[in-house]
Amino acid sequence: MKYQDIIDLKKRMEFKMTEPETLIRLVKDAQSKGEKVRSDMERLRRLASKLADLLEERGLLFTESALKDIQMKYKCAVGIDGSFQLIGGAGGKWYAPLSVARIIFENGFGTQPRVDIFWAGIEEIEEAEEQDPNKVASVMMLSGETKAILNWGTLSKEAYVFIDGPIVDPPTISYGGKEYIKDRCEGIKKCLEKSIIIGCVKRSRDRFYIEYLKNIISDRPEKEYLDQFPSDQHLIAHIFAHVRSKGYYGPLFTKWIDVSSSSRIYKLYSDEGVYIACVFFQKGIRSQILRLDIPFKEPITMNVIKIENEIIHVVKAVNEWTYPGQDVPIPVLLAHNKCSIREGCAAILYEEIMTRSLTTDPHDQAILTWMR
Numbered sequence: 001m002k003y004q005d006i007i008d009l010k011k012r013m014e015f016k017m018t019e020p021e022t023l024i025r026l027v028k029d030a031q032s033k034g035e036k037v038r039s040d041m042e043r044l045r046r047l048a049s050k051l052a053d054l055l056e057e058r059g060l061l062f063t064e065s066a067l068k069d070i071q072m073k074y075k076c077a078v079g080i081d082g083s084f085q086l087i088g089g090a091g092g093k094w095y096a097p098l099s100v101a102r103i104i105f106e107n108g109f110g111t112q113p114r115v116d117i118f119w120a121g122i123e124e125i126e127e128a129e130e131q132d133p134n135k136v137a138s139v140m141m142l143s144g145e146t147k148a149i150l151n152w153g154t155l156s157k158e159a160y161v162f163i164d165g166p167i168v169d170p171p172t173i174s175y176g177g178k179e180y181i182k183d184r185c186e187g188i189k190k191c192l193e194k195s196i197i198i199g200c201v202k203r204s205r206d207r208f209y210i211e212y213l214k215n216i217i218s219d220r221p222e223k224e225y226l227d228q229f230p231s232d233q234h235l236i237a238h239i240f241a242h243v244r245s246k247g248y249y250g251p252l253f254t255k256w257i258d259v260s261s262s263s264r265i266y267k268l269y270s271d272e273g274v275y276i277a278c279v280f281f282q283k284g285i286r287s288q289i290l291r292l293d294i295p296f297k298e299p300i301t302m303n304v305i306k307i308e309n310e311i312i313h314v315v316k317a318v319n320e321w322t323y324p325g326q327d328v329p330i331p332v333l334l335a336h337n338k339c340s341i342r343e344g345c346a347a348i349l350y351e352e353i354m355t356r357s358l359t360t361d362p363h364d365q366a367i368l369t370w371m372r
Helices: 003-017 020-057 133-154 177-191 208-216 221-228 232-244 264-271 304-320 330-339 343-356 362-370
Strands: 061-063 077-084 093-105 114-126 160-164 196-201 252-254 275-282 290-296
Touching (some): 077 133, 093 133, 093 343, 114 133, 114 330, 133 160, 160 330, 177 264, 208 221, 208 232, 232 252, 232 275, 264 275
Parallel strands (some): 077 160, 160 196
Antiparallel strands (some): 061 252, 077 093, 093 114, 275 290
């Protein structure tokens, strides 16, 4: 039985295990919510068609023809990703299995990659000291990713370094703090000495592009439509769908924007000398839309032409390193698969911790049983 089939079977079993009275009400409410979603989709589709035509008119949408004469800079590509699970919790003591993997294509596309498990271990977290153990574990994992980025920078090798997720991560200062931001920026700047870093964001919940378009089309009545889209992901998905409805199936991407001052957390990165531009990209009609985050060591407004050339080259690299039908570049996809710690694996690790800690003392045995 395939893994996904087992997951689907588990979902159906848990659905059927729900009490019938509760289930009837939930299904009715789900149907009602579904009708609302369909109505919202129809309304946003109509608005997006007008916005898409306007963006095409102003040269803010690009197709594969814009990449035709762009040459690849580097042969080597690296994918970096991390994973964690949170287990335990009884009595306020948590364990976090963590893993960070790097996939290195030293000899270019189509060659055999090298797998580097940069870090794997289990961290202990005391709930009495941390209000949100899950966020603490997330920052630990991201710190591991940052060390992997810094380590690659110390090797002084030219490469495309693809990261699974945004450059600015975590998106709040409450977890990680300024020390974490300083360390991450140092790693990014070191890596940028020889390499190009590309953050691949699969689910963008921000409104950077919406705010950008409000300024660009401030003289047009279509500006009022933008506030009806919950996020950039909703807006770009509807715009790209309109373009593809005309029969275009190839790579599609937006005009880049400078997000270095878009929020407090981004300004903290700018203060540390890391400036970020982003662009939305889709390999094809069967691929997910990505937000590509591209960091620079100089303010983007200082040399717009140089930045623009660099960004179009980044889009070319992402397009070349992404298989048709895939959502992300192959180095990121492989890094994700190699580092992934699934829930069942974490549960067995916790059982191993509890089993290894067994003693002959009956009181200790009872306590450990209660802690499972």
